[in-house]
Amino acid sequence: MTFRLLIDETRKIVAASLADAGYPDVQFDVSEPPKKEFGDLTCNVAFQLSRHLKKPPPKITAELVERIRPYINKDRPAVLSVEPHPAGYINFKANYGWLxxxxxxxxxxxxxxxxxxxxGGGKHVVIEHTSVNPNKALHVGHVRNVILGDTLYRIMKAANHRTTVLNYVDDSGLQVADIVIGFKFAGFPVDTPAGQKFDQYCGDEVYVKVNQLYEKDPALAEKRKLVLREIEEGKSELARFAAEITLRVLREQLKTCWRMKVRYDLLNFESHIVVSKMWSKAFELLKKEGLVKLEQEGKNKGCWIIEVAEEEDKVLVRSDGTATYMAKDIPYAAWKLGLVEDPFLYREFSDQWDGSTLYATTLDAGSEKQFNAGDMVITIIDSRQARLQRIISMVLSKISTEKKHDYRHLGYEAVTLSANTARMLNIDIGDRQFMHMSGRKGIYVSADYVLNQLHSKAREEVKTRNPEFSDDQLDAIAEEIAISALRYNMIKQDLDKMITFDISESLSLxxxxxxxxxxxxxxxxxxxxxxxxxxxxxxxxxxxxxxxxxxxxxxxxxxxxxxxxxxxxxxxxxxxxxxxxxxxxxxxxxxxxxxxxxxxxxxxxxxxxxxxxxxxxxxxxxxxxxxxxxxxx
RNA sequence: GGGCUCGUAGCUCAGCAUGGACAGAGCGAACGCCUCCUAAGCGUUAGGUCGGGGGUUCGAAUCCCCCCGGGCCCGCCA
Structure with missing residues (x-):
């Protein structure tokens, strides 16, 4: 809390003595020295001055230190002493008697x-993270996103921002269609096998196996588009079934997230964005601003496209009039910033572990609330999406002429499986060092599995040290240790470094x-x-x-x-x-x-x-x- | 082919934005430290051409250029 005072005070002293000596007002750095022997703070001002004064740094240092000394007194209690160092630094000692x-x-x-x-000064930050397709359980790759997002939310809160956390649910994508096909046309029972979570069952069994069936049975694969269309229209029995399945998976996914002490404010359902006509309004806005054009010839003939500097044109509306993936993202992103009218109503979806309420978008029977219009919007998606996110950001900056627009993509590199872990899962990776995860191919390690492994390992350790603890105590503590191990593991390194996940290494405590x-x-x-x-x-x-x-x-x-x-x-x-x-x-x-x-x-x-x-x-x-x-x- | 990104000890990584004092941790290895607040800890030793080359600078792991190697992105898929 007070280290800041020490730095400020030191900066002021150096600046004042520069003026006294008649030296130019140069930029300088006050920071911690690399070694304790050099004191508590060090200043590099002599190096910066040496260019202007054409004198070697040590000479300047010696002169400047004499100017600085008189400033060290009772009115500036944080600094105790100053010493020149022959290398050219000015080193300060803090007054710990006061500090x-x-x-x-x-x-x-x-x-x-x-x-x-x-x-933040109370500014509103909207953070979107997680956004896992609701047809499978979370794997460790998703966990990086979830933990990164939740930690960022906690940081922004501690730095006095008003925060809203969103989780985007793609309930009308092909992945959902796949498991619906599994249940309806490939004979998978809807009941979860004993000892499994429903999200696991959908991901491990139905999703993976349906995708294998497609290869042998093209007729089944043909059904995807039809099913998808029915889901998007939202009226039929099949669509209701899909919605029910999606919600069941989503609730299981949320249990895993909640288990890791993650919370959200709002679930944004993609189907609601589709039905809300947000797209057509955003589309009108894009047309008005001249950001899109109807291609008259070439390979994109008949499509509405957006022109991107130094890149291929992006198709927003296909020649058959349907909107692409990007076209769904633009209005959603614009909504986050409050650039389009809010078409949603909101209903209570669930209570959460921290006592807060999780809301969900709805188009009927809900109340009005405000989750959008962030002063800053942070979207957390892996860096494969960087290019698309850049385009979205560019589009938004062009339609937000009046309002200040601060849309940021926080990207991160993938989590892959180490060679050892892949081998443990009986995956052949040849001579490669790691393997990319794939939900569709069943190549992944699930979040709950890792947590469970960590839990039992931690439980043993706690029991050894505290034999008197009850089973409940042991479990409670082991669970906190498991969460801590996983969370820390996911954020301790740089975002643009790939995490090669190794199950045995990750179990280290x-x-x-x-x-x-x-x-x-x-x-x-x-x-x-x-x-x-x-x-x-x-x-x-x-x-x-x-x-x-x-x-x-x-x-x-x-x-x-x-x-x-x-x-x-x-x-x-x-x-x-x-x-x-x-x-x-x-x-x-x-x-x-x-x-x-x-x-x-x-x-x-x-x-x-x-x-x-x-x-x-x-x-x-x-x-x-x-x-x-x-x-x- | 174009763009983004990573390359630091056997392994996993800090440090790079804002250049500066002998390049730091953890794991793994060897050896030590519990009659003393929890040894999930602490210490000692071994281990480095900071991918390579050039440039800028008094000074480069850090900035610029080129090259090499890994990864990702470049659909009327989502």
Whole structure:
């Protein structure tokens, strides 16, 4: 919380002394040095000046430090001292006598607010994620999307945005037609086999096998288009059946998402977009703005197309008058931004684990509410969609002449299966190192399977350590550990790096994992519990001068900087990295600085306060990561 | 063919936006640390031409260009 103050103060001091010395007002950086020996902050201003002044950096540094010294005084309590470094840096030491009490009190006195930072100013952010076709269970590839979206939602909330989370349900696509064909024309029973979830059954059995049947039975494949058309028209018995199946699958998918502590505000059904005539209104708008044209000749003759710079024209309306995939996406995206009139009514769909209500679009018998019109709209889809998303963004920017338009695609690379995992699933991958997942071909690892594996592994571990726990306790804790392992695994790395999912590696609970974070937290809570007294905000925190203590305080002091950065750059990874580094710093403190066994009562109280403040900072970080802070594990 | 993207230790990855002080973690390997707040932890050692080449710069893993290798995208499919 206060690291920000230290940086600000240092910047001001450097800027003021530049002016004193009559130096040009150059850009400079104040940041943490790569090593502890260099102090708490370092400034590179001498390097920036050397070009202007035509002097070597060390010489400038020596002069500037003398200008800086007078500014270090009681009115600027965060900075303690300044030293020139022969390499050319100006290094600062923080005044922990002031910084430590200030930081720890801030955390202890207002724990729930600690680490929040106002980036959004209450602006409305609409986030869409998940959007898995409702004909199969979620696999680990989907999980990356789900966790990324949910974590981003949590970050934006912590950075003071009003948030709305959407889940788009493509209930009128070919994938749905496939399983309907399976049930109606290929003899698959509608009842779920014992011991399976309905979404699993649809995905593993019906969907995969129907697609195999198509190859042998072209007549069956022919039925797809007819079935799809009936579903889109929405009137027939078959369409009602499809809707029923879709909802059953969707509810099972939601159970998996809820299991991972993910929540939504609204389900957007594609069929409602189709029926709502949103497309025709958006189409009129596109025509009016001259963004589409009716192709008169060439391969796209008779189609309404959109011209894209340096690319092939995109067809929006086929020559038979039907709309393409993209044509459904444009009005939906425009709706998210509030560029078209809201045609939907909203009904309550379900309660959720966090006590909130999940709504669904409806065209009749619902109430008016507002889920759209985001100041910022973030659509989370894998980076294969980048090109289409760019076109959508381009179109939107052209029709939103008045309003400010901030439509962003947050893409991420695929999750693939490692060679070992593919082999475990009896998939032949030749000499390749990984295998792309495919729901249609049955090549995937389901989310529930991974969670279950993690659960049973974690349960064993917890039981070994806590033999006295009841079965319910064991299950509750094991479940939180499983979720933590999976969630952390999905966001700890960069979005544009492919995740090669390896089932045995993913079951690790040690090292750079979610459970490592939870473990550090549990350790801290045991200290507080066994101390036999409460940590208070008025302890003498200035007594905490051990290097391990100071490092921990410094780490705690950075939380709001991390939240700010994560929200501004939509970077979920940075929060994971921070939580990990915070936990590591605590573990080092834990090794070196006994709390309960500390003889000096004042120092003991100060350490106890530090432990509690650490717990607050870590718990708040974990909340944003969607990971439960466990008292025991 | 065009576009996007990745390439850092045996493996998985930080660092790259805003160039700067001897390139950092985890896993795996070897060896240590529980009569002491949970060893899901901590320490020591081994392990690197930052894909290759050129350029810009006082200084490049970081910026620019070229090349090599992997992945993805370029339908009147969704």
């Amino acid at each position: 430590s009490p200030f930081t720890l009190r801030k955390a202890l006195e207002n724990p729930d607010e600690y680490g929040r930072y106002d980036v 040690e090292g750079d994992t979610g459970p490592y974070l939870q473990y550090a937290y549990a350790r801290s809570q045991r200290i507080l519990e066994k101390a036999g007294m409460d940590a208070t905000a008025d302890a003498r925190f200035e007594l905490l001068t051990l290097q391990e203590e100071v490092s921990l305080i410094k780490e705690i002091a950075k939380l709001d900087l991390v939240v700010e950065d994560a929200a501004k750059s939509l970077s979920v990874k940075s929060l994971a990295r921070y939580a990990s580094s915070l936990a590591t710093t605590f573990n080092l403190f834990y090794e070196k600085a006994p709390v309960i066994r500390e003889a000096d009562p004042e120092k003991r109280m100060a350490r106890l306060g530090l432990v509690k403040a650490f717990g607050i900072a870590l718990k708040n970080s974990l909340d944003i990561l969607g990971i439960s802070a466990l008292n025991k594990m």
